[in-house]
Amino acid sequence: MNYQAPLAKTVSPYLLWFMIHKSQTGVAVLDFQSRIAQGAEQDSWVSVLLTGLSMHLVVLLMFYVLKHANRGDLVSLHVQLFGRGLGTLLNGVFLLYLLLLVCYQLITYSQVIQALVFPDMGTWRIGLVFLLLFVYITSGGFRVITGTAFWFVLIPSLLIVTLFIPLQYADWRNFLPMFNHSLPEYAYSAAQSLPLYIGVELLLMYYPFIRNNDKAQKWAHIGVMHTYLLYFVFVVATFAYYNMGQLRHSVWPTLGMSKIIQFTFLDRFDYFYIFNWVFVITPPCCLILWSCTRILRFTTRMSGRVSLWATAAVVFVIVAVFHDMLAIDRLGAVVRYAGTSLLFGYIPLLAVCVFIANRFRKSVRDSEA
């Protein structure tokens, strides 16, 4: 079935690599090490890799589902499978999830900036600056977002080189004894690492905009592999740098590693590191805003520009309202839970629905013949 948007609006299939990878990396990279270490401790790198491998299955399921969507995206598939009423309701739920996801990214990054750089600055001011940037990029359309994602993969990748400096302080014995944990402990770490891969579900929205999308699956798998290999590098570097006791007391271990980096011309490299994270969160936030706009355009009569500004306004209000640490923590928990349920619960369920619908349609067609 493979629906594809007009050629002028599509991007080359290889860019799916960058889109998938970039939509998965966000603020979760800042503190995931502390979370996953609560289970299998120094062995939790195994859980990160296994969870990453499981994402290939999720990608397979998404491609299967999307191939059977009339207009190649989740929004049309919902209506196609469940009818206009229930389909619109499900689209609304998905829109709500996306809104919470972008708010979570923005609020968490604002928190980092407030805690480490500008303690006196309000969340709404930081949120507004970044939101205007996101709206500007998103208003350029999907191709502009793709270009941004491409460059914003390359630029922060240079930071990986700086891991060499904290690794000079590495104690590789932190990994010993290896494989010294029980299955439930590995499972706990795996459950904690699942939210790292949230974002890949945005493919459900931009799939029609990939040229020759039926043949683009390999690039999606490369993107997923890029993500979990990157997380693996971060986990290894973190566990070599911190011991378990230290990790338990570290709020943002990834940023903490940058605090040891010092150059003669730059005393506090960590400030540079913090602001480099803009390159990490911008593409997923833009992609989410764009997806929200698509849903609104499909389900309401709003134009693209109006729906983009409406989405941005809602995000701004939520970002400005959330001050309470407990509420922010709860928002994070909701997003993590919802994202994980979507990837490992709803997408397989959707695949089953599509499979049953196809079987039903085929049997009807056969009986008619």
Next chain:
Amino acid sequence: MRIKSLRAALLLAGTVLIAGCGSDSVINRIRVLVAVGFDREGEMCTGVVAYPNYIHRKGSLAIMKGSGREPKLIMEQFQRQSPRKIRYNKVDSIILSRQIASEGVTVAVNSIERDPALGSNVLLAVSSCSAESIIRSLDRQELENTPFNLVRQNVSDGAVPLSNLYFFLHDFYSEGKDPSMPSLALDKQNQIFIDGYALFKKDRLKLVLNLEEMALFKMLQGKPKIEQLFTYKGEHYVLTVRHGRTRSVPHPGTSPKSMRYDVRLTGSIRNYKGNLLARLPDESRAFAEAIESQIKNKLLALLKKMQAGKLDSLGVGERFRSVERDWQAAAFYREDYPTMDFQVNVVVNITNSGAGE
């Protein structure tokens, strides 16, 4: 046209907002603290800080003093004392008096660790004299004379064990290692110098090693570049270690458990007759054996001293944790560490004994 004006408005709004991010902190109009010292005076904690004064002193250091119940409260007092903004993102040295260190540094460490303004390279040190006198000795001195640069120079020279906030926290939160930091003092000319190495049992200062013991400690840690005095046929000589490597091998299966240190040193002999050793292989071997035996005895004595003080500053527990699957810190330090057998093997390779007679 509408799009252009919208873009211009966006750009303007963004610029205004970003401009708001930069608080007005011109470098010579704020007090950027570089070194901080804390002492205990009864119930109160006193703090003395050094900062470069760019207006009246062309960047040489000036001093401020405050007191409070906690180090963090002293920082607030400095804000109230100062006509200019105080910033401590560039603090590179934190000196604690021995009294504070002996009473426990948990509170201080917690507030230092949680303070995002501090980097991980900050030097933590204890002072044999009061921390105030250490910081006051920096008055009108150049910025490069801070304790941080003094210790860094000696660390890079290989004489002092590598130590900073990162290492302290690493050992502090480790189950199988105790933290340590350099000890500083003032000489008669009011110059700061390293007078030893302070060993902590978790958060409390327990023992200060002298300079010779500090060198041996560094030798056991690995990669030493130190000088060792030794005697041969009643004469004193100095071994300058150019390269060294130490390997620690835990033996969890023996009873009692044992730990072996294999120390390999390559160096030259100072104050011997020119390069005579090169021409006398037998003499050279006898020299090496004398050094090996003396260093071995000193290292064993240091290990026993730390063992007797129940201090594991070398991370013996960590070594056993890494090879034992069911290692328990409490049981290890209660039953195994006090009776542990230490073995030291020293191999010395003498490359030369100088160039002239």
